[in-house]
Amino acid sequence: MASTSKAPLQTRNLPWVEKYRPQTLDDLISHQDILSTIQKFINEDRLPHLLFYGPPGTGKTSTILACAKQLYKDKEFNSMVLELNASDDRGIDVVRGPILSFASTRTIFKKGFKLVILDEADAMTQDAQNALRRVIEKFTENTRFCLICNYLSKIIPALQSRCTRFRFGPLSRDQIVPRLEYVTQQENIDISPDGMKALVTLSSGDMRKALNILQSTSMAYEKVTEDSVHTCTGHPLKSDIANILDWALNKDFTSAYKQILHLKTLKGLALQDILTEVHLLIHRVDFPPSIRIGLLIKLADIEYRLASGTSEKIQLSSMVAAFQAVRDLVVSSA
Numbered sequence: 422m423a424s425t426s427k428a429p430l431q432t433r434n435l436p437w438v439e440k441y442r443p444q445t446l447d448d449l450i451s452h453q454d455i456l457s458t459i460q461k462f463i464n465e466d467r468l469p470h471l472l473f474y475g476p477p478g479t480g481k482t483s484t485i486l487a488c489a490k491q492l493y494k495d496k497e498f499n500s501m502v503l504e505l506n507a508s509d510d511r512g513i514d515v516v517r518g519p520i521l522s523f524a525s526t527r528t529i530f531k532k533g534f535k536l537v538i539l540d541e542a543d544a545m546t547q548d549a550q551n552a553l554r555r556v557i558e559k560f561t562e563n564t565r566f567c568l569i570c571n572y573l574s575k576i577i578p579a580l581q582s583r584c585t586r587f588r589f590g591p592l593s594r595d596q597i598v599p600r601l602e603y604v605t606q607q608e609n610i611d612i613s614p615d616g617m618k619a620l621v622t623l624s625s626g627d628m629r630k631a632l633n634i635l636q637s638t639s640m641a642y643e644k645v646t647e648d649s650v651h652t653c654t655g656h657p658l659k660s661d662i663a664n665i666l667d668w669a670l671n672k673d674f675t676s677a678y679k680q681i682l683h684l685k686t687l688k689g690l691a692l693q694d695i696l697t698e699v700h701l702l703i704h705r706v707d708f709p710p711s712i713r714i715g716l717l718i719k720l721a722d723i724e725y726r727l728a729s730g731t732s733e734k735i736q737l738s739s740m741v742a743a744f745q746a747v748r749d750l751v752v753s754s755a
């Protein structure tokens with residue numbers, strides 16, 4: 422059973438997502454409206470059952486842990502807080518066993534409620550959720566529950582309606598950048614502006630991802646730049662994309678296909694990522710409008726097929742073919 426201790430973190434050798442995990446509600450860099458609402462609940466001593474949902478790396482776990490630290494002193498923490506996360510079992514037995522026994526034990530020394538944190542609650546079976554509903558009902562007097570999940574739809578309505586819901590949206594660039602700047606300062610990291618931009622783009626609002634990429638790139642390279650970030654994450658470089666476009670438009674089909682495939686295999690690139698970058702570039706290349714439209718439609722079709730798990734090689738040849746068709750059109754209309 423995972424229980425959270427409030428002991429000071431051993432900061433050396435710790436992954437940065439833990440080292441820089443916000444310790445108090447004030448440390449969190451986003452969702453100010455949610456945080457002030459929760460702070461108000463705590464101040465007025467009327468915390469409801471909570472349900473946090475939203476994409477990964479947006480501060481759901483950090484928020485409830487910060488609340489718990491504010492609510493309970495060091496020595497009572499372990500007896501007052503039960504934290505279950507992804508590594509714990511999610512069947513009905515957990516609800517009937519550890520959760521029930523934790524919730525039903527009276528707190529002798531302290532008045533006030535205990536806290537049960539159910540991280541990644543969307544992994545709970547329907548049966549377990551139904552059983553949990555009854556436990557929540559029965560022990561509301563001395564226990565508060567906080568359910569955390571990525572997908573709200575996986576939580577049964579009966580549980581949803583017993584909790585106050587908060588959606589944690591992806592973090593914005595303006596929120597991510599200052600935090601990353603703080604970490605790079607603390608860690609003495611040399612980072613270029615385009616490196617910072619690449620971090621923000623690739624993490625798409627997921628602060629955990631941003632920190633993880635920053636840490637691994639800075640460990641592998643002296644300087645964090647767009648190229649080192651892309652290389653570290655296996656994302657195509659600008660020069661790769663320029664080459665791919667050049668081959669597809671200027672070489673014959675067989676050599677274009679072979680060269681792209683070679684590059685792709687050599688660097689372990691995903692066709693999905695190539696497609697995304699090529700697509701961005703097409704918006705900047707000066708194609709006649711009708712030709713550009715045709716090309717974009719074809720690329721979108723390829724993306725759709727890729728998403729359903731089709732062969733990357735066949736889709737790659739389809740991509741090369743789309744560019745060759747464009748070239749033939751441009752040549753014949755000139």
Ligand SMILES: Nc1ncnc2c1ncn2[C@@H]1O[C@H](COP(=O)(O)OP(=O)(O)O)[C@@H](O)[C@H]1O
Nearest residue numbers: 438441442450477478479480481482483628629
């Ligand atoms: N709102 C935020 N403010 C500051 N750091 C954040 C925030 N959200 C995420 N992080 C960083 O990302 C890591 C993962 O956050 P976490 O709260 O576990 O996300 P979630 O539970 O939503 O997946 C944290 O350790 C922290 O370093």
Ligand SMILES: [Mg+2]
Nearest residue numbers: 481482540569
């Ligand atoms: Mg979490």
